[in-house]
Amino acid sequence: MSATFCFASGKSSKLLGIFGIGVLLALASPQAVEAQLRPGARAPGTLQHRAPKKTASGDPAETAFTLVGAGDIATCEHLESAAATAKLIEGIPGTVFAAGDLAYEKGSAAEFKNCYGPAWGLFKDRTKPALGNHEYGTRDATGYFEYWGTQAGPAGKGYYSYDLGDWHIVVLNTNCNAKKMGGCHKGSPQETWLREDLAKHPHACILAYGHHPLFSSGVFKSHALHPALRPLWEDLYAAHADLVLAGHEHSYERFAPQDPNGRPNPANGIREIVVGTGGRSHVPLGVPTPNSEVREWKTYGVLKLTLARAKYHWEFIPVEGQTFHDSGDGVCYNQPSTAH
Numbered sequence: 466m467s468a469t470f471c472f473a474s475g476k477s478s479k480l481l482g483i484f485g486i487g488v489l490l491a492l493a494s495p496q497a498v499e500a501q502l503r504p505g506a507r508a509p510g511t512l513q514h515r516a517p518k519k520t521a522s523g524d525p526a527e528t529a530f531t532l533v534g535a536g537d538i539a540t541c542e543h544l545e546s547a548a549a550t551a552k553l554i555e556g557i558p559g560t561v562f563a564a565g566d567l568a569y570e571k572g573s574a575a576e577f578k579n580c581y582g583p584a585w586g587l588f589k590d591r592t593k594p595a596l597g598n599h600e601y602g603t604r605d606a607t608g609y610f611e612y613w614g615t616q617a618g619p620a621g622k623g624y625y626s627y628d629l630g631d632w633h634i635v636v637l638n639t640n641c642n643a644k645k646m647g648g649c650h651k652g653s654p655q656e657t658w659l660r661e662d663l664a665k666h667p668h669a670c671i672l673a674y675g676h677h678p679l680f681s682s683g684v685f686k687s688h689a690l691h692p693a694l695r696p697l698w699e700d701l702y703a704a705h706a707d708l709v710l711a712g713h714e715h716s717y718e719r720f721a722p723q724d725p726n727g728r729p730n731p732a733n734g735i736r737e738i739v740v741g742t743g744g745r746s747h748v749p750l751g752v753p754t755p756n757s758e759v760r761e762w763k764t765y766g767v768l769k770l771t772l773a774r775a776k777y778h779w780e781f782i783p784v785e786g787q788t789f790h791d792s793g794d795g796v797c798y799n800q801p802s803t804a805h
Contacts (some may be wrong), residue, residue, distance in 0.1 A: 529773040530629035531559025535766070536597065536676060536712020538743030539580040540569035546765050547584035547744035549784040553767050554588055557782075560629060561588050564712040565597025565639070565676025568608070569745055572600035577612040584744070592616065596623040596638050597676040597712065605645065621645060624655050626662050631801040632772045633666040635659065635701075637675035639711070641693040651696050659697055663704040670775065670797030673701055674710035678739045680727060682760055683714040684751035698725035702735060705798035707777065708770075712741035715748040716762035717781055719791060723756045733798060738779065740768040764789040774801055 533554055539547040554561060563585060568576040577586070585592070594617055600609040610620055618625025623638030623646075637659075641649035649655060663671070679698055683689025701709065702725050722734030741748075742765050750762050766783040780792040 528630060529771050530632065531557060532562055532629065532634070532672070532770040532772060533557045533559055533767055534562035534564060534592075535740045535743035535768060536564030536595075537566045537715050537741040537745040538563065539567060539576075539584050540745055541576065541580040542569075544580065544583060546784075547580070550742070550744050550765050550767055551584040551587060553782055553784065554585070557767075557769060559591070561585070561592040562636075562674055562710065563592050563594040563743075564674050564710060564740065565595045566599040566712060566741075566745065567594065567597065567743075568612075569599055571602025571608070572597075572606060573603050573608045574611055577608055581612075589616075593627060593634070593636060595636050595675050596640055598640055601640055601643055606643075622655070624658065628666075628669070629772055631668075631670055631774050632777075632797075633663075633669035633671050635662065635671065635673040637673055637694075637697060639675035639677035639691065639694055639697075641691075649693050649697055653696075656696050656700065659700050663700060663706075666704075668799055668801055670772070670777070670799055670801070671701065671704055671706035672708040672710070672770070672772070672777075673697075673706060676711060677713045678711035678737060679709070679725070680720055680723070680737055680754055680756070681711075681714045681739055682718060682750045682752065682754040682757050683716075684749060689714055689751075689754075695725050698735065702733075705733065706735050707795060707797045708779075709735050709737045710768065711737065711739050712743070714739050714750070715741045715746050716750050716760065717742050717764065717766070717768075717789075717791070718750065718760040719758050719779075720754075721756045721758050727755055729756050736795065738768060740781070742766050742781075759791050761789050761791075 568581040594613050596606055596609060600606040610617055624636060626635045647654045677691040679691055679694045681689035718739040720737040721729055722731050722736045724730045724734055744765050747762055750760050764783045764787045766781055769780045769782055771778040776796050778794050781790055783789050
C-alpha cells in the first residue's frame with residue numbers, strides 16, 4: 466500500500482514549542498492536510514453527498530439513520546466555537562453523539578448549564594452522551610450524571626447501549642482509572658457487561674464510542690494512546706464491530722480497519738475515527754501512527770454517519786468558513802437478521 470503525506474500547520478502552539486523549530490519543520494508543511502489513502506478511497510476535498518436511497522413503500526431495508534456529533538466541546542472561555550459546531554447539528558436531524566469532555570473545565574453543574582447548555586444543550590433531548598476525563602473534575606462525575614439523568618445510562622456507570630435500526634450502538638466509559646469504575650480489564654464490570662451485551666446482538670452492525678482512543682497520532686503518547694482499552698476492543702473485534710469513535714485529542718483522525726493490536730485488517734478490522742473537534746481548542750498531531758489514513762487539527766466540525774442496512778457512510782462537516790472535508794463508505798461485517 467502506497468501513501469502520500471503532507472502535513473497541516475499554522476501558528477506554533479505552546480505544545481509544539483517544547484520541541485523547537487526543528488521538530489516543527491520535520492512534522493509540518495504549510496497549508497496542507499495529511500492523507501494516507503487506500504486504493505479507491507476518496508481524498509479530502511472531493512466530497513460527494515450520497516444519501517442512502519429510500520423506497521416509496523418505506524421498506525425498512527432501505528431506511529437510514531443519522532448519528533452526528535463530536536467530542537471536546539464547550540468552554541465558557543470562548544462559547545462561539547461550540548456554538549459554531551452546534552449550528553451544524555441544528556440542520557442535521559437524527560441522534561447526536563457527544564464523545565466526552567462536554568463542559569470544561571470540570572464538568573460541574575454550572576458549566577453544563579452555562580457552557581454546554583447554550584450550545585449543544587439545544588439538542589439535549591436527542592443526545593446520547595459519553596463521559597470524558599474532564600467530567601471527572603467533579604467528584605464521581607456528579608455534574609454529568611445530574612445533567613443527563615437516565616440519558617447517560619445507569620447512574621454512576623457511564624456505559625450503556627441502544628439501537629438505530631439494524632445498528633447496535635455501544636457507549637463506553639473509557640475512564641478506566643476512575644474511582645468506582647473497576648477498570649477496563651478482562652472480567653471488570655464494564656468488560657463483562659460489554660461481552661454480554663454484544664452476545665445479544667449477533668446479527669447487528671456494531672458501532673461503539675467513548676472519549677479516549679486506543680490509537681491516535683497525538684504528540685504526547687501518554688495522552689494519545691490508551692492500551693487499557695484493548696480488552697474492550699478485543700470484545701468488539703470478536704463481535705465483528707465496524708466503527709469506534711473517540712475524542713480526547715483535539716483533532717480529526719481516521720484510521721484504516723485494524724485489529725486491537727494495530728495490525729491492518731481490511732477484511733475484519735475496526736475503523737477508528739477520532740473527532741475531538743467540537744469546539745474546545747485545537748491541538749497539533751505528531752508523527753503518524755500506523756494505519757492513520759487522514760488527519761487534520763485546525764478545523765472545528767462534526768462527524769455525520771449515515772447508518773443503513775449493512776452499510777454506512779461517514780462525512781466530516783467543517784464549521785462555516787472552513788474547507789476541510791473527509792467522507793467515505795463502508796459495509797458492515799455482520800449480516801442483518803432476515804426477520805425484518
